[in-house]
Amino acid sequence: MKCPFCNHSEDKVVDSRESKEGDAIRRRRECLSCERRFTTYERIDEVPYMVIKKDGRREKFDRQKVLGGLLKACEKRPIGMARLSEVVNQVESKVSDSPDREISTIEIGEFLMDSLRDMDKIAYVRFASVYRDFQDEEAFFNELKNLMRHKLP
Numbered sequence: 001m002k003c004p005f006c007n008h009s010e011d012k013v014v015d016s017r018e019s020k021e022g023d024a025i026r027r028r029r030e031c032l033s034c035e036r037r038f039t040t041y042e043r044i045d046e047v048p049y050m051v052i053k054k055d056g057r058r059e060k061f062d063r064q065k066v067l068g069g070l071l072k073a074c075e076k077r078p079i080g081m082a083r084l085s086e087v088v089n090q091v092e093s094k095v096s097d098s099p100d101r102e103i104s105t106i107e108i109g110e111f112l113m114d115s116l117r118d119m120d121k122i123a124y125v126r127f128a129s130v131y132r133d134f135q136d137e138e139a140f141f142n143e144l145k146n147l148m149r150h151k152l153p
Helices: 063-073 081-097 105-119 121-131 137-149
Strands: 011-018 024-031 037-043 050-052 058-060 102-104
Touching (some): 063 105
Antiparallel strands (some): 024 037, 050 058
16 A cells, blocks of 8 residues: 555554444554555455356346246245255355356356256256247257156166
């Protein structure tokens, strides 16, 4: 941190405390060269997690949107909210672990389909029918055939 008075780059922190709003840390510093004091504020740099859509657009990651899609697929199925929340947490971890803080909807969709395939076949088919946007019954039937090949042990 450069001193605003003499531009010296070394200082010591004399006092630290949280701001009244709780969104920053206020630090009193003393320059080691001119010994004058100054105040700095430290804030969290909030770079949002982004989702890359199929058409290339980017939008903020919305946890509720992912959960909503899962809830629709799992409607009237014996899958608890805790399990769905765990899947959404795993998706969120994938985004936060990414060095770019970005993930494509394709990666999210494939991960969710893999999770649903292991959880509940009916929920998987429901989700796949929307995610894969089946245009006819043949595409839907092919997905069912693939699902039958990958039966649970």
